Amino acid sequence: xxxxxxxxxxxxxxxxxxxxxxxxxxxxxxxxxxxxxxxxxxxxxxxxxxxxxxxxxxxxxxxxxxxxxxxxxxxxxxxxxxxxxxxxxxxxxxxxxxxxxxxxxxxxxxxxxxxxxxxxxxxxxxxxxxxxxxxxxxxxxxxxxxxxxxxxxxxxxxxxxxxxxxxxxxxxxxxxxxxxxxxxxxxxxxxxxxxxxxxxxxxxxxxxxxxxxxxxxxxxxxxxxxxxxxxxxxxxxxxxxxxxxxxxxxxxxxxxxxxxxxxxxxxxxxxxxxxxxxxxxxxxxxxxxxxxxxxxxxxxxxxxxxxxxxxxxxxxxxxxxxxxxxxxxxxxxxxxxxxxxxxxxxxxxxxxxxxxxxxxxxxxxxxxxxxxxxxxxxxxxxxxxxxxxxxxxxxxxxxxxxxxxxxxxxxxxxxxxxxxxxxxxxxxx
DNA sequence: TCTGGGGTCCTAGGACCC
DNA sequence: TCTGGGGTCCTAGGACCC
Numbered sequence: 078x079x080x081x082x083x084x085x086x087x088x089x090x091x092x093x094x095x096x097x098x099x100x101x102x103x104x105x106x107x108x109x110x111x112x113x114x115x116x117x118x119x120x121x122x123x124x125x126x127x128x129x130x131x132x133x134x135x136x137x138x139x140x141x142x143x144x145x146x147x148x149x150x151x152x153x154x155x156x157x158x159x160x161x162x163x164x165x166x167x168x169x170x171x172x173x174x175x176x177x178x179x180x181x182x183x184x185x186x187x188x189x190x191x192x193x194x195x196x197x198x199x200x201x202x203x204x205x206x207x208x209x210x211x212x213x214x215x216x217x218x219x220x221x222x223x224x225x226x227x228x229x230x231x232x233x234x235x236x237x238x239x240x241x242x243x244x245x246x247x248x249x250x251x252x253x254x255x256x257x258x259x260x261x262x263x264x265x266x267x268x269x270x271x272x273x274x275x276x277x278x279x280x281x282x283x284x285x286x287x288x289x290x291x292x293x294x295x296x297x298x299x300x301x302x303x304x305x306x307x308x309x310x311x312x313x314x315x316x317x318x319x320x321x322x323x324x325x326x327x328x329x330x331x332x333x334x335x336x337x338x339x340x341x342x343x344x345x346x347x348x349x350x351x352x353x354x355x356x357x358x359x360x361x362x363x364x365x366x367x368x369x370x371x372x373x374x375x376x377x378x379x380x381x382x383x384x385x386x387x388x389x390x391x392x393x394x395x396x397x398x399x400x401x402x403x404x405x406x407x408x409x410x411x412x413x414x415x416x417x418x419x420x421x422x423x424x425x426x427x428x429x430x431x432x433x434x435x436x437x438x439x440x441x442x443x444x445x446x447x448x449x450x451x452x453x454x455x456x457x458x459x460x461x462x463x464x465x466x467x468x469x470x471x472x473x474x475x476x477x478x479x480x481x482x483x484x485x486x487x488x489x490x491x492x493x494x495x496x497x498x499x500x501x502x503x504x505x506x
Numbered sequence: 507t508c509t510g511g512g513g514t515c516c517t518a519g520g521a522c523c524c
Numbered sequence: 525t526c527t528g529g530g531g532t533c534c535t536a537g538g539a540c541c542c
Contacts, residue, residue: 108510115510131509149510176542265540296516298540327511374509421511485508 078192078215078242079314080182081222082165082199085210085230085237087178088116091157092147094208095493095501103144107132110331110485111148148486156494161207168199173314181219181314196238215240219312220305223262224280228252253306256280263302268295280306320358320427326351327421331485333372334417340369341404345473347422348403352396355424356458361392363426365399367406372418383410386423394430395450396457400473 084090088106093099103121105114113131121127121144127135132146139146158177166172169182189195196213203211214226221241229239232255241249259269261280271294277283284306292300301311326347334340344367355362368384385406393399403422460469467474491499 110510111508113509129510133508136508179542263540267539296539298516321513323513325512329510331508372509418509 078184078217079219079222080169080184080192080196080199080213080215081175081219081226082180082182082203082211082213083226083230084161084178085212086116086118086122087158087209088147088149088154089118089121090209091154092145092150092490093118094157096490099145103139103142105135105139105144105146107146107148107488109149110329111487112329115149146488148489150486150489150492152492152495153490156492157207157209161203161209161211164203164206165199168195168202171314171316173316174318181222183314192240192242193238196240197236200237211237213238213240215242217241217308218305218310220262220302221308224253224256224260224306227260228256250281250284253281253284254279258283261302261306263298268299271295320360320429321354322427323423323425324351324354324362324427325421325423326354327419328484329419330417334420335415337407337411337413340407340411340417340420341473342475343420344403344407344422345400345471346475347420348400349396349471349474351422351424352394352399352454353458353461355427356394356430356454359430360427361394361430362399362424363389363392363428364424365389365402365406366423366425367403367410368421368423369407369410369417370419371415375416375418379415381412381415383412385409386425388426392426392428392430395454396471397450399424400471404473 086104089104092104092106101120103124104118105121105127106116107113108115111132113129114127114135115129117127124138124142124144127138138144154177161178162172162174162180165180165182169184170186171183173181175181184192184195192215196215199213200211203209212226212230214222214224214229215238216222216225225239225241229235229237232239239252241252244252256279258264258272258278258280259266261283264272264283272278272283275286275294277286283303286303288300288303291303305311328343328347330343334343348365364386366384366386368382370382371378371380373380387402387406389398389402457469461467491501493499493501
């Protein structure tokens with residue numbers, strides 16, 4: 078039996094935790110650079126199809142309807158997420174942290190007899206201790222737990238908790254028949270269209286579809302979904318987080334970038350950020366890729382996008398080397414005369430940093446493989462961890478004040494729980 | 507003015523091996 | 525009539541997730 082606990086409109090809910098005055102109001106959260114809408118509470122979603130719309134197109138609607146908009150505050154969401162997952166872990170014998178706002182839980186061996194009631198216990202605890210609303214779905218497989226979670230959120234009568242375990246099959250099927258096939262975990266836009274053409278429009282239709290046919294027409298991935306809807310587990314809890322196989326650092330610029338020198342700084346910064354992420358999981362990479370692109374939404378502007386990659390002779394996690402290789406990639410694809418909107422750096426062919434292959438014929442170990450260089454990176458990471466990201470960095474990343482593309486976050490809330498200077502203040506009359 | 511940022515898995519096909 | 529049988533590795537593209 079699996080449970081899925083999922084925060085309701087998580088980012089919007091995080092914003093409301095320290096703002097009781099927002100209760101009942103429409104709350105939205107924008108993406109980086111306040112580009113598009115990435116979260117909205119139920120009140121705001123009632124305004125219509127607004128998710129992922131560009132914010133500037135929603136401005137008028139929001140003004141007319143008293144919508145409170147926040148820039149994304151990932152420091153706050155990340156911290157509240159960690160607290161939520163820690164709390165959820167105390168209610169189960171095993172836990173998989175699936176995303177920033179979702180945990181799968183396993184209650185095996187706890188001797189529970191009323192899962193519906195236990196779900197309510199979890200829900201109330203998270204609300205009381207963190208002020209965050211969650212929904213709980215319980216089923217024989219992850220896919221069923223996901224479906225139950227979705228139904229618990231949408232059908233008011235269930236009060237945020239739905240356990241398939243406590244329901245007769247007929248009742249389960251009745252509920253699955255009310256769930257559009259597009260809401261089934263693992264069914265995206267493309268497959269929804271194709272399934273609908275076959276007459277499969279609800280979760281129940283998909284459950285009853287012949288698995289062999291689904292495998293032939295789609296793939297083994299969707300076949301597994303069919304089996305999971307039938308209560309046959311095809312996916313276990315992932316108790317240890319696997320290392321990332323690729324690490325991407327990518328940003329859109331708030332202002333167009335036209336000069337190579339500016340782009341070099343951006344690419345250097347992204348490479349440094351990716352390298353830091355990679356060291357945190359103790360890995361090294363053998364491949365560095367860089368991509369740049371103009372703004373595809375700007376009509377009439379000349380468009381160009383390209384990417385290049387390079388292989389390293391020795392796997393490395395050294396910021397200096399990775400910046401150097403990234404800049405070489407950039408040089409090979411750079412073209413003057415365009416206004417660039419976005420760049421990314423990708424590290425791939427990632428392996429364990431524990432195994433370090435030295436060069437038999439080199440007079441000295443390559444500098445990025447050198448134990449001294451490794452120690453230097455460790456110091457760099459410790460400084461930045463303690464003093465804040467970017468406190469200590471490569472000159473290639475640029476000096477504050479010269480940066481041409483500061484992130485736009487006009488409406489960011491305080492980082493209530495992670496910065497001493499931004500603690501919430503209570504006034505006593 | 508203005509459109510996010512990260513990831514994974516699977517399949518098909520080509521090139522190559524004996 | 526009839527042109528083998530078994531495998532690996534790599535890449536690109538397409539689907540999905542949050």
